[in-house]
Amino acid sequence: MGIFNRKTKTPEVAPVAAPSNSQNLSELVLKSIREGVLIVSEQGNVTLANPMACTMxxxxxxxxxxxxxxxxxxxVDKSGNAIAENANPIIVGLRTGEVGEHRDLSLLNVRNNKTTPISLIVTPTNxxxxxxxxxxxxxxxxxxEESERMDFISTASHEMRTPVASIEGYLGLAMNPATATIxxxxxxxxxxxxxxxxxLGRLFQDLLDTTKLDDGLIKVRMEPVELASLVKQYADAQIPNIQAKGLTYQFGSGNNQAGGSAMTPLYYASIDRDFLxxxxxxxxxxxxxxxxxxxIAVTVTGDEHSCRIIVADSGIGIPRDEIEHIFQKFYRVDNSDTREIGGTGLGLALVKQRVEAMGGQIWAESEQGKGSQFIVMLPRLSGEAYSQQKxxxxxxxxxxxxxxxxxxQ
Ligand SMILES: Nc1ncnc2c1ncn2[C@@H]1O[C@H](COP(=O)(O)OP(=O)(O)OP(=O)(O)O)[C@@H](O)[C@H]1O
Ligand SMILES: [Mg+2]
Incomplete structure (x- = not known):
């Protein structure tokens, strides 16, 4: 688990008389909870709003x-713009029937015209x-509180990098036969x-990088590229580390489109090289x-609209109920397979930030004991769009x- 546990305050609820039947009980729960609850019919009309929803x-x-x-x-979104109807999470939930969870939206209060950041969960009933x-x-x-924590981490890790660099420097001198005898x-x-x-130096750098992107201090520098060749270049650079562990490595680039030609397709995308x-x-x-x-196998593939980079391994895998958490900061799976393996739980949080900053998505698929696949999806550019942007x-x-x-500016 992460080193920071989220604290949730227990709402103070006034004592109430025991309800006489289950309908009363449901009403009482809806009235007393500190979360806003709405029920929206299949036609998109509100059929129930609890008191907290009305207040909000x-x-x-x-x-x-x-x-x-x-x-x-x-x-409204982070920039204060109202969300369009077709992107409204409730409408999307009604249309797709899929559960949606969001933490990046605010709710407008029409009475005082103020917006409140919310955690929103849309659950279709059937x-x-x-x-x-x-x-x-x-x-x-x-x-x-999260922002205060990040400020603290950012300042602390920044301050701590200097003595670490100094330790590194003196160790380098001590280990160099030209400058010391040991x-x-x-x-x-x-x-x-x-x-x-x-x-330690890498850890401080990771901490700094995650907080900087959170604060918008790292700017994304997008460049149109042919993705497969660039991914191959970056992935091939890891071959010595893969071989040092005695693992095999494969790189592949393929075409998922029906009727695709036998020639290796070109996957154009706009990316930030450092992020990739x-x-x-x-x-x-x-x-x-x-x-x-x-x-380990790295593959670049895609369809008409998107490119996918897949990093697959035949390793320990990730338990099903942990997959949704592994992209959170400081989250590490804690079981007998992982306990001996070092790490801070920041790598995937950093990766997710980077992918999303480039307009992409990332998710993991895994079977415990069999291996894992991490899939990065990025918007694909047509050949024509690539030439223009290039x-x-x-x-x-x-x-x-x-x-x-x-x-x-
Ligand atoms: N390929 C993988 N196979 C199995 N488990 C994985 C894999 N990648 C990530 N995990 C799980 O997800 C957790 C989070 O990964 P993440 O990269 O964020 O942190 P970490 O590797 O523990 O530390 P570091 O910050 O050094 O990267 C890991 O602790 C591990 O439990
Ligand atoms: Mg990691």
């Missing part, structure tokens, strides 16, 4: 019940086209100390770490090289 939305229950959910409830149950929780305080045994001890200080390299390094590092024997990108590069640095 700024309408009375009799104003909400019976009206279309899109006219009664407004969600698949696509059925009514949905919507729960909304105010997470303003949670986000504030015996074989001392060299072994210093080697161990050196490995640990490098690990970090993503592959982390995924392959995990594949090596969590695979005692067998092999022309513009190359022009911008040439201009930047020719002009003196300008302050950023």
């Amino acid at each position: 939305i700024g309408h009375d229950a009799n104003e909400l019940v019976g009206i279309s959910v899109t006219s009664g409830v407004t969600f 698949g696509a086209g059925s009514s949905v149950v919507v729960t909304m929780r105010d997470i303003a305080q949670e986000l504030k 015996d074989q045994r001392a060299m072994e001890y210093l080697n161990k100390a050196h490995e640990s200080s490098q690990h 390299q970090e993503i592959l390094n982390n995924l392959i590092e995990n594949a090596i770490k969590y695979t005692p024997a067998g092999g 022309f513009l990108f190359d022009n911008q590069q040439a201009q930047a090289a020719n002009s003196t640095p300008q302050p950023q």
Whole structure:
């Protein structure tokens, strides 16, 4: 588990008389809980709104019940723009019948015109086209605490990098025969100390990187590329580490489109090179770490609209109920297979941030004891779009090289 456990405050609920039957009990629960609950019919109309939902939305229950959910409830994104109807998570839940969980939206209160960040869960009652149950929780305080934690981590890791760099430097001097004389045994001890200080340095760097992207301090620099060749280049750089563990390695690039030609297709996408390299390094590092024997395969494939990078291993796998958590900061699966393997649980959080910052998605599929697959999906560019974007990108590069640095807007 992560080192930071999320604290949830237990709401103080006034004591109430025991309910006489189960309907009363349900009503009592809905009235007393601190989460907003809505039920929305298959036609998209509100059929129930509990008191907390009414407080959060700024309408009375009799104003909400019976009206279309899109006219009664407004969600806004991080930039303060109202969410379009076809992207409204409730409408999406009604259409697809899939459970949706969101932590990146705010709810507009029509009475005071204020927005509140919420955790939103949309649960269809019976698949696509059925009514949905919507729960909304105010997470303003949670986000504030998270941001304070991140500030602390960012400052602390920044401060701690300097002494670590100094330790590294002196260890380097001590281990260099040109600058110091030490015996074989001392060299072994210093080697161990050196490995640990490098690990510590990487940990601080990871901590800094995750907090920087959270704060928007790292800018994404998108560039149109042919993805398969670049992924191969970055993945091949890990071959020595893969072989050092005695694992096999395969790279493949294939066409999933029906009627695809036998020729290797070109997968064009817009990516940030540094991000892509970090993503592959982390995924392959995990594949090596969590695979005692067998092999690792990296594949680039895709369809008309998307490219997929798949990093697969034949390792220990991930228990089914842990998969949804592994992308959270500091989360590590804790079982007899993993206990001896070191790590901080930050790698995948960093990877997810990077993938999403490039407009992509990542998920894992795994069977315990058999292996895991991490799939990164990125929007695919057509050949024509690639040529246009490449022309513009190359022009911008040439201009930047020719002009003196300008302050950023
Ligand atoms: N390929 C994999 N096979 C099995 N389990 C994996 C794999 N990749 C990740 N995991 C599980 O997900 C957890 C989170 O991975 P993550 O990369 O975020 O952290 P870590 O590897 O423990 O530490 P680090 O921050 O050094 O990367 C791991 O602790 C491990 O339990
Ligand atoms: Mg890792």
